Amino acid sequence: MDDVRANFDRDLANIQKDLLLMGHLVTKAMFDAIKALENKDEALAAKVIFGDATIDDLQISIEDRTLELIALQQPIAKDLRILSTALKMTTDLERIGDHAKKIAKFAHRIGQEPLIKPLVDIPKAATLAVKMVQDVLKAYVSMDAQMAMDVIDSDSKVDDICDVCKRDILFYMVQDSANIPQGTVLNKIIQRIERVGDHATNLAEWVVYLITGNRLKKMEDEK
Amino acid sequence: MENAIEIKNLCLHYGEHQALKNINMQIPKNKVTAFIGPSGCGKSTFLRTLNRMNDLIESVKITGNVLVDGNDIYQPKTDVVALRKKVGMVFQRPNPFQMSIYDNIAYGPKIHGQTNKKVLDELVETSLRGAALWQEVKDRLHVSAMGLSGGQQQRLCIARLLAVEPEILLMDEPCSALDPISTMKIEELLGELKERYTIVMVTHNMQQAARTADITAFFLLGEMIESQDTKIMFTNPRDKRTEDYITGRFG
Numbered sequence: 261m262d263d264v265r266a267n268f269d270r271d272l273a274n275i276q277k278d279l280l281l282m283g284h285l286v287t288k289a290m291f292d293a294i295k296a297l298e299n300k301d302e303a304l305a306a307k308v309i310f311g312d313a314t315i316d317d318l319q320i321s322i323e324d325r326t327l328e329l330i331a332l333q334q335p336i337a338k339d340l341r342i343l344s345t346a347l348k349m350t351t352d353l354e355r356i357g358d359h360a361k362k363i364a365k366f367a368h369r370i371g372q373e374p375l376i377k378p379l380v381d382i383p384k385a386a387t388l389a390v391k392m393v394q395d396v397l398k399a400y401v402s403m404d405a406q407m408a409m410d411v412i413d414s415d416s417k418v419d420d421i422c423d424v425c426k427r428d429i430l431f432y433m434v435q436d437s438a439n440i441p442q443g444t445v446l447n448k449i450i451q452r453i454e455r456v457g458d459h460a461t462n463l464a465e466w467v468v469y470l471i472t473g474n475r476l477k478k479m480e481d482e483k
Numbered sequence: 484m485e486n487a488i489e490i491k492n493l494c495l496h497y498g499e500h501q502a503l504k505n506i507n508m509q510i511p512k513n514k515v516t517a518f519i520g521p522s523g524c525g526k527s528t529f530l531r532t533l534n535r536m537n538d539l540i541e542s543v544k545i546t547g548n549v550l551v552d553g554n555d556i557y558q559p560k561t562d563v564v565a566l567r568k569k570v571g572m573v574f575q576r577p578n579p580f581q582m583s584i585y586d587n588i589a590y591g592p593k594i595h596g597q598t599n600k601k602v603l604d605e606l607v608e609t610s611l612r613g614a615a616l617w618q619e620v621k622d623r624l625h626v627s628a629m630g631l632s633g634g635q636q637q638r639l640c641i642a643r644l645l646a647v648e649p650e651i652l653l654m655d656e657p658c659s660a661l662d663p664i665s666t667m668k669i670e671e672l673l674g675e676l677k678e679r680y681t682i683v684m685v686t687h688n689m690q691q692a693a694r695t696a697d698i699t700a701f702f703l704l705g706e707m708i709e710s711q712d713t714k715i716m717f718t719n720p721r722d723k724r725t726e727d728y729i730t731g732r733f734g
Contacts, residue, residue, distance in 0.1 A: 265731045303531060337726050468620040473719030 289360035308364035392460035493547035520702035577636035605686035634665020
């Protein structure tokens with residue numbers, strides 16, 4: 261006879277495993293998109309753009325299996341939190357994948373054009389934003405609510421670097437109007453990186469909910 | 484929140500075997516409270532202590548207090564008949580009397596002294612309406628109750644209870660012998676009944692507790708492990724044993 265609970269546990273574990281795989285794919289896409297920008301590597305940019313379809317497929321697969329388990333197993337307590345957070349987290353991860361794809365498209369648009377300024381802060385902000393995502397995934401694996409909370413705190417650092425960077429680019433655009441087209445594109449890239457930090461924050465909030473059963477905003481209000 | 488029943492340090496022994504261990508709990512008025520737990524955990528035994536149904540079993544010994552409206556029902560001076568009128572019970576299998584639908588309902592008020600036909604007629608109608616059965620049986624009140632479906636019979640038993648004007652309804656797995664549609668009707672009825680009565684229910688169906696109860700209490704090996712707002716119970720229970728049971732990790 262099949263052990264119903266064991267089968268359910270296996271399905272839950274597979275969903276969590278695929279969520280981590282999705283996390284790995286989006287962080288890699290972000291890294292590659294920035295690398296393509298830095299190295300003017302149009303082939304790598306193209307790889308990121310086409311690779312986004314895999315991430316989208318994975319999202320749909322996770323969502324379908326999650327909805328199926330909700331319908332068939334009527335999960336409660338922690339099981340319900342695992343599945344509901346999987347639904348929310350795939351949305352944020354998929355959006356991060358979209359931002360990577362968009363950054364790769366911008367890298368492609370800049371192509372072999374000389375850069376108006378050396379790329380220092382953009383890779384720095386991107387690395388930090390991607391690290392936030394990686395740390396969330398680590399917190400998810402180790403069920404460490406504190407680690408997830410620390411991720412939320414680091415979002416302001418990403419925002420600070422992005423602000424400095426935007427001001428910097430504005431300066432270059434004011435100095436020489438020929439810098440405006442590329443300056444505008446770089447600004448859009450920064451906005452995307454900022455959004456990745458925001459999605460990492462959302463992910464961290466869901467991990468805290470998964471572990472504690474409490475919504476972070478509510479916990480803060482109660483303090 | 485006003486309490487209908489207060490239980491203090493309640494212990495129950497069947498001979499040498501202790502079936503309930505030091506239960507402390509409040510059951511709020513006009514709410515549905517559900518008891519869940521694996522078979523043999525003591526939830527039905529506990530339900531039966533609330534209107535002294537265990538008195539009928541010889542080897543039972545009970546200590547502690549059960550206060551209904553502030554009065555300890557285990558005091559020697561308690562009028563057990565009056566208690567069971569106030570705190571009525573619906574059982575797992577519908578048990579209508581072998582008589583007409585009308586007489587099933589009128590039976591209780593009659594033995595409590597009501598003989599006025601007009602009053603009885605009204606009682607039968609309001610009780611059947613209260614149990615959401617009136618529309619289905621109003622044209623055949625004088626046919627045998629044994630011809631009703633299982634779900635209708637269970638609602639008839641609820642109507643029979645309502646006719647003696649209780650305050651608290653105890654239900655021991657009221658839907659376990661019913662099909663899903665009849666179960667849904669009883670569940671809908673619970674929502675209406677709690678406006679006027681306090682309901683305490685034992686159920687093996689966790690989804691039923693989740694759907695219908697305001698408060699859920701989890702029992703294990705004679706102990707009450709956790710009593711919680713149902714929403715919290717099924718999303719974030721406090722005790723690991725509760726979590727393990729409701730998610731099917733043991734039981």
